[in-house]
Amino acid sequence: MLRKNLIIGVYKEPDKLIDGVIKLRKQGIEVFDCFTPFPVHNLDREMGIKRTRLTVGAFICGSLGFLSGLVLQFGMMVFDWPMNIGGKPDSYLMLPSMVPVTFELTILFTAFGMGILFFYKSRMLHGVREDILDIRQTDDTLLLTVEADKLNGNKQDVLEILKNTGAIDIRDHIRQH
Amino acid sequence: MEHHYITEIQDEKYLLTNKTKGILALVFVVGLILAAVGAMNVKSQWNEHDGSSTTLTKTEKTEETHAVANKTGHVHEKSWVTRVWANFLMNSYYFMLFAVGALFFIAVNYVANAGWSVLIKRIAEAMSGYLPFALLTIIAVLAFGKNEIYHWYQYISNDFKEGSEGFDKILNSKMWFLNKGYFLIGVPAIICIWILFRTMLRRLSLNEDKEGGVKFFNTSFRYSAAFIFIFAFSFSILSWMLMMSIDAHWFSTIFSVYNFAITFVTGVTVIMFFTLYLKSQGYLEVVPDDVIHDLGKYMFAFSIFWGYIWLSQFLLIWYANLPEEAVYFNERLTPQFKPLFLTNVVMNFALPFLILMMRNAKRNPTVLMVAGSIILLGHWLDMYLMVMPGSVGEHSGIGLLEIGTTVAFAGIFIFIVLWGLSRAGLYPKNHPYILESANHDVGV
Structure with missing residues (x-):
């Protein structure tokens, strides 16, 4: 089992989420993943996701x-x-x-x-335990997650950027697999 | 916000330079010279060819021909002129398909409320401006070449009675459709209807440039819907009259769909070529790669569609093996045409399918141009296989005449399109969807 310490920023608006992604990556901080209830244009490009194979x-x-x-x-x-x-x-x-x-x-x-x-x-096979980071992600909020273990002591920067770009909630989360 | 959105489109105008005009005139003249030389070659070799293909002496041969003529009543002795006219018809029809394909492209994008294609709409409009010239060339065929190409036309000119010698039951039963009135009036009338729609759509588009507003879009939408409805019937009838009637004893219910597949795939390919050409000349800077990517998708998709329709036509006839249907493919599976027949499928289906499958291929201008050239040459061959076996038969071949005629036609076509482009702005600047096109994004 892989354990992952995640920092979660909860957003209400897709534009603010993209803003957060851009600012984080400008600081050299890689975004772990984003969870959105609907497709957000340009998000994949800004996150630097490689094309699917x-x-x-x-x-x-x-x-x-x-x-x-x-x-x-x-x-x-x-x-x-x-x-x-x-x-x-x-x-x-x-x-x-x-x-x-x-x-x-x-x-x-x-x-x-x-x-x-x-x-x-996408880990949706039968028997895989579901992993909901935040109950609101199944409704209308957007999540931005950063892997805390991969940061070199600049966690404060991340929290600040998330806050400044308009995250309504910032939490730590331990992902169990 | 740091996203780069285009919010304004600068006006752009294409300038048709004298140099370009000169080059196109040269292309046209070279094509004509090649065609003339080719025609002379064909003329001088025609009788030689006859002599070598048969052991009969000349008098015997003539007697035999007369005997056959008396028996079927309408055998018109083929001469080198037949090959010239068959060529002319083939190219008239082929280049007309580009124009009407572009018109259909405009209409279908209006009806689908598609925004991505707005920036390249003027190219399609300029291409559809070739239709009046296409009308002229088709009328030339109807006026002077019909007796050479269409053997059913020679038949109906003779007015055979039932039971008399030379009576052809099949052609007689088709005379309600394949007759002089329908043929000589119907074909030009259909193209005139298309020209009418083209003029309306073009005028609306130009007025939209001047005044702006959504009402032009709404009117264009209605005209486009009407055009697509009428196009479905009129194009079917046109393809039966001009192309299918070359092999008048044969019929295929999917033939018009087959022709439509050619129309759309070649039309989109030519639009792609003009877009890339203008981009290489420094125009159309705003057109994003994603628009060209979508054109590539169309080329890919409709090459597959063509392959599907080709197989649908071939497989059923091959499997059922009914003489009245199989005769068409029998003519094309002779040693003379078989290599071309197989090349046709490879060039129009297999190669575009494999080349354009990958995403990066559709975004790479070089690969697109290679695939586009294969598609255009392949469908030229397709036309060749539609026209030649039925009209010229064993005397046909791909020589200077064929190449020259096509080059001359291409010169005129490109000139008309570039001239049409220079007549209006390169972008329909007041089109409601123009910014959607400029910011078009197909994702990673």
């Missing part, structure tokens, strides 16, 4: 689906048990008739793979 996962899953579609149909219809359906060739020339199934399997694998990967990466 989910798309790479999607491509790999899709390629897997593409290959399994082809292998499935070639294996069955060409190698294992060649069948003559409607006078169509039973060699690789039957490729056009394989397109729909290959297409469907590509989509299926991509969708499932991406969904599972997303849930895995």
Whole structure:
């Protein structure tokens, strides 16, 4: 179990939250995460979040689906048990008739793979304990969290910036996992 | 606040310099010369080709041709002129698709209330300004080239009675649609309707520049909705009349959707090219990368759409294998056309799909231009495969004539578009969504 000491700033307005993020990062303090009940424009950019690699996962899953579609149909219809359906060739020339199934399997694998990967990466799999930092985050407030252990003694700066940018509440929190 | 929001758009005007005009004139002249040289080559090789392809002596050959002519009644002996006109039709239609694709792009963005495309709207407007010239070229085909290209037109000129020699049941049953009146009046009428809508939308856009206010947007919205409705029917009819009727015995219900896919993907690609060109010339500085990214998404998406429609047309016909449908692909799977037929799918679906898949590819001008060139060349080939096998047949080929005609058309098209751009400000400055476009952001 990973323990994390977090400093939480509770905001009411997205603009103030972004302001806080910008000012913190200007001081060289990395923001651990932000929790918002709705998408906030430009927040990801200001937080310096790297682009998701989910798309790479999607491509790999899709390629897997593409290959399994082809292998499935070639294996069955060409190698294992060649069948003559409607006078169509039973060699690789039957490729056009394989397109729909290959297409469907590509989509299926991509969708499932991406969904599972997303849930895995965002810790929303079954059995994972939920971790609500502040009960108000499920309502209309926005949270800005900073990892206290990674600060080199400038915790006062963080508290000050949070306060000055308009956080309505500032708390310490120990995250248990 | 430290966010950088654009709150004001400076007016910009494109200046069509004499140098650019000169280059385009040169392109046009070079294209014409190439086409003329190519046509002469085709003319001189035409009879040679005949001699080499058959062992019959000349008299025998002529007799045979006459026999065939008497039997089917409407065989018009193909000459090199057929190839010239087929080329002309192909390019007229291809470049018209850019224009009408751009018009559709404007309309669909109005109807969808889309804000991101506002900054590049003037490019699409300038492209749709090519429609009157397209009308002229299509009328030229209707006036002089129809007997060379459309064999059904030769057939209906003869007025065969049922049971008489040369009577063609299929063509006869289609005469309610494929007849002189519909063909010669309908086709220009449809393009005229589009020009009408284009003029209205353009005028509203220019008046909006002068006066401002939301009423122009609202009126444009209504015109756009009407245009999309009318476009769906009129474009289908036009594609049947001009393109599908080349193979008059054949039909495909998805053919007009197939043509629409070409229209949209090529239209968006050409808009992308003009945007990048103007950016490289120092104009359109305000246009963010995100707008170009979205154009790239359109290119990517509609290449896939084209592939989907292509397969829908091919797969059903291939699987059902009915003679009256399969004849179209039979003609295109001969040794002469088969390599082009396969290249077509690779260039228009596989390559754009793989090249444009990644996010960074859609934001990189070089990659976009490579993919765009592949798409434009690929759809040129698509047009070639639509027109040539049915009209010119085994005598067709890609030579100087084909390249020259396209280069000449491209010269005129680019000139008309740049001229249209220089006639008005580069930005529709009073458009209600212009700041949304300038601050367009597709995220990390």
